[in-house]
Amino acid sequence: MSAPTLKIEDLKLAFKTHRGLIEVLHGISLHIRKGERVALVGESGSGKSVTARIVLGLLQQMKTARIAGKLEFEGRELDRLSRRDRHQLRGTKMSMIFQDPTSSLNPTYTIGVQFREVLDRAKPGISAADARLKAVEALADVSIHEPERVLDSYAFQLSGGMNQRVMIAMALANNPSLLLADEPGTALDVTVQAQTLRLMSTLAEKHHTAVLFISHNLGVVREFADRVYVIYQGNIVEQGPTGALFDNPRHPYTRALLAAVPRITGGGIPDIAETTDDFFAPLAAHAGFSEKELLA
Amino acid sequence: MPSLIRLLAKRLGTSLIVLIGVSLLIFAIARVIPGDPARIALGPNATAEAIAALRDRLHLDQSFLTQYGYFLADLVRGDLGTSLYTNRPVTSDIAQFLPATLELVIIAGLMMVAFGLPLGILSARHRGTFIDHAIRMVTLLGVSAPGFVWAVILMLVFAYFLPLFPIAGRISDSFTIPPVSGFLLIDTLLAGNIRAFGNAAWHIVLPAFALALSGIGQAARLVRSNMVETYDKPYIEMAQSYGFAEKRIARRYAFRPSLIPSLTIIGLDFAAMLGNAFLVEAVFAWPGLSRYGVAVILRKDLNAIVGTVLIMSALFLIVNIVVDLLVSIINPRIRLSQRAS
Ligand SMILES: Nc1ncnc2c1ncn2[C@@H]1O[C@H](COP(=O)(O)OP(=O)(O)OP(=O)(O)O)[C@@H](O)[C@H]1O
Ligand SMILES: [Mg+2]
Numbered sequence: 001m002s003a004p005t006l007k008i009e010d011l012k013l014a015f016k017t018h019r020g021l022i023e024v025l026h027g028i029s030l031h032i033r034k035g036e037r038v039a040l041v042g043e044s045g046s047g048k049s050v051t052a053r054i055v056l057g058l059l060q061q062m063k064t065a066r067i068a069g070k071l072e073f074e075g076r077e078l079d080r081l082s083r084r085d086r087h088q089l090r091g092t093k094m095s096m097i098f099q100d101p102t103s104s105l106n107p108t109y110t111i112g113v114q115f116r117e118v119l120d121r122a123k124p125g126i127s128a129a130d131a132r133l134k135a136v137e138a139l140a141d142v143s144i145h146e147p148e149r150v151l152d153s154y155a156f157q158l159s160g161g162m163n164q165r166v167m168i169a170m171a172l173a174n175n176p177s178l179l180l181a182d183e184p185g186t187a188l189d190v191t192v193q194a195q196t197l198r199l200m201s202t203l204a205e206k207h208h209t210a211v212l213f214i215s216h217n218l219g220v221v222r223e224f225a226d227r228v229y230v231i232y233q234g235n236i237v238e239q240g241p242t243g244a245l246f247d248n249p250r251h252p253y254t255r256a257l258l259a260a261v262p263r264i265t266g267g268g269i270p271d272i273a274e275t276t277d278d279f280f281a282p283l284a285a286h287a288g289f290s291e292k293e294l295l296a
Numbered sequence: 297m298p299s300l301i302r303l304l305a306k307r308l309g310t311s312l313i314v315l316i317g318v319s320l321l322i323f324a325i326a327r328v329i330p331g332d333p334a335r336i337a338l339g340p341n342a343t344a345e346a347i348a349a350l351r352d353r354l355h356l357d358q359s360f361l362t363q364y365g366y367f368l369a370d371l372v373r374g375d376l377g378t379s380l381y382t383n384r385p386v387t388s389d390i391a392q393f394l395p396a397t398l399e400l401v402i403i404a405g406l407m408m409v410a411f412g413l414p415l416g417i418l419s420a421r422h423r424g425t426f427i428d429h430a431i432r433m434v435t436l437l438g439v440s441a442p443g444f445v446w447a448v449i450l451m452l453v454f455a456y457f458l459p460l461f462p463i464a465g466r467i468s469d470s471f472t473i474p475p476v477s478g479f480l481l482i483d484t485l486l487a488g489n490i491r492a493f494g495n496a497a498w499h500i501v502l503p504a505f506a507l508a509l510s511g512i513g514q515a516a517r518l519v520r521s522n523m524v525e526t527y528d529k530p531y532i533e534m535a536q537s538y539g540f541a542e543k544r545i546a547r548r549y550a551f552r553p554s555l556i557p558s559l560t561i562i563g564l565d566f567a568a569m570l571g572n573a574f575l576v577e578a579v580f581a582w583p584g585l586s587r588y589g590v591a592v593i594l595r596k597d598l599n600a601i602v603g604t605v606l607i608m609s610a611l612f613l614i615v616n617i618v619v620d621l622l623v624s625i626i627n628p629r630i631r632l633s634q635r636a637s
Contacts, residue, residue, distance in 0.1 A: 121539060121540075
């Protein structure tokens with residue numbers, strides 16, 4: 001079997017602060033196969049965003065971050081790559097979608113100009129005309145009916161939902177193998193969010209792009225993920241296929257989480273104020289879904 | 297771009313109103329300063345008839361509004377009256393002295409931009425490091441003293457103790473350059489005299505730098521703080537996630553958006569140089585509008601005072617209009633809202 005798109009092994013992260021070292025990730029392992037949609041769910045501060053940023057190599061630049069563990073991307077160990085090769089992956093082989101689309105776009109350039117910058121990553125020196133053609137195509141893919149008008153607009157002239165589509169189109173324009181979606185569109189209206197997520201999911205499938213889908217929203221996870229990792233305070237506490245995990249949660253934290261969610265609305269992750277010792281119980285993997293078994 | 301033209305028209309309109317206000321004000325103030333302009337102009341031995349004749353010629357015995365009316369009527373014809381101090385039309389005096397001041401202020405403004413912006417960018421890109429701390433220290437020094445203090449210090453150090461630069465003047469006396477634009481840096485080139493150009497440039501370095509120093513400091517600190525703030529915006533992380541080069545992110549994603557709030561204040565600083573130039577000119581015996589301005593105020597030379605102030609105000613307004621245009625060019629929000637309204 002071919003190497004997984006992303007494999008994280010025993011990833012640890014701590015931040016050096018004036019109050020000493022604060023451990024944020026205590027050795028998490030996860031992987032995503034080619035084209036697979038994997039969700040990483042957990043409460044606020046559990047370590048979801050930092051995980052995605054480490055995969056992209058953004059946190060490594062921070063002087064206060066202490067990172068250990070192994071990251072493999074398409075069978076290549078990322079830490080062994082030269083700085084240049086590692087940097088080369090960003091925006092070409094991996095890309096990221098952020099929470100608030102409108103504030104994630106540069107307010108002083110039009111969408112078209114920014115789109116060209118993104119395309120230039122995969123095809124350095126791409127001409128304005130070629131970039132425009134490709135951008136129009138990519139925007140049409142996310143069901144934008146007037147791509148020309150959108151390209152000549154600034155982010156603040158477009159609706160949040162429109163900007164979210166633009167972000168999705170940009171993120172997938174270079175055909176990446178991995179899309180990191182960090183609570184995409186949480187800043188948007190719920191129905192708009194669902195629409196754009198559906199778009200993202202369909203497109204990722206079309207491009208055979210694997211997705212690491214970070215979310216607060218269990219309802220959304222249930223709809224979009226093939227597999228789920230539940231993270232609690234820097235540890236993965238449960239993993240399994242989406243259906244099995246939702247129907248039969250095994251870890252005390254996951255159970256508490258699912259029990260607390262209003263099933264029908266399928267809203268956001270509730271903050272579970274009391275912490276019991278069982279929340280720190282060892283990882284519960286559904287049969288056939290431990291990292292070892294899956295990667296065997 | 298029609299939206300820019302509309303903006304320009306609007307600003308010119310308001311500027312005109314401001315100028316009329318300024319002229320009324322200065323016209324009144326100049327007449328409130330104690331002393332009889334005619335008596336001062338003619339000296340202590342003048343006869344009562346001569347004084348009366350001059351007062352009559354200047355309409356000094358008529359009501360304030362009538363005087364202002366005469367003034368406006370002349371102004372429309374491009375006539376600012378005659379200076380009692382130089383006995384020449386005020387417009388010729390201004391045409392003679394203004395270029396020296398403008399040259400000084402423009403070079404200082406260029407220095408402010410050429411040094412201030414890169415220092416600010418460098419500081420922001422290396423925020424929290426030694427480079428940042430060093431730049432912030434130096435720029436703090438720059439803003440800590442006004443231009444004329446720097447003028448004295450620079451002159452003492454670099455012209456007096458270390459005679460690297462000339463102490464005073466715009467150009468050495470050995471050069472005679474036919475005035476065309478009044479800007480020596482241009483006229484020397486027009487005359488094809490490279491050595492004279494070098495000499496003029498050499499003369500302007502210290503006064504311009506003294507005038508620019510606090511502006512450089514201010515611009516650098518402003519650019520730094522606005523840019524550091526911009527570095528926390530989500531679109532920076534987005535740019536990093538796409539692997540854009542660090543330099544490109546600094547320039548297009550951090551600097552450019554941060555320039556919008558910085559530019560207005562940098563423009564004000566530049567306009568303020570017009571005023572600060574007065575004292576710097578005094579220190580370096582720079583034959584600009586300042587010496588003229590001080591002399592005419594002391595002599596209660598009404599026409600010259602009003603003319604000088606009006607020209608200075610007009611320049612101030614022009615600088616502000618230019619800044620507004622620049623801001624609207626880099627800030628699409630303003631540009632587009634202009635089009636909509
Ligand atoms: N630069 C940093 N310095 C110190 N601590 C940090 C830093 N960045 C993140 N942390 C800490 O790391 C922990 C994990 O942060 P992270 O942003 O990954 O949380 P998250 O799971 O994405 O939460 P949310 O759902 O709120 O986005 C948090 O406790 C946070 O305070
Ligand atoms: Mg997060």
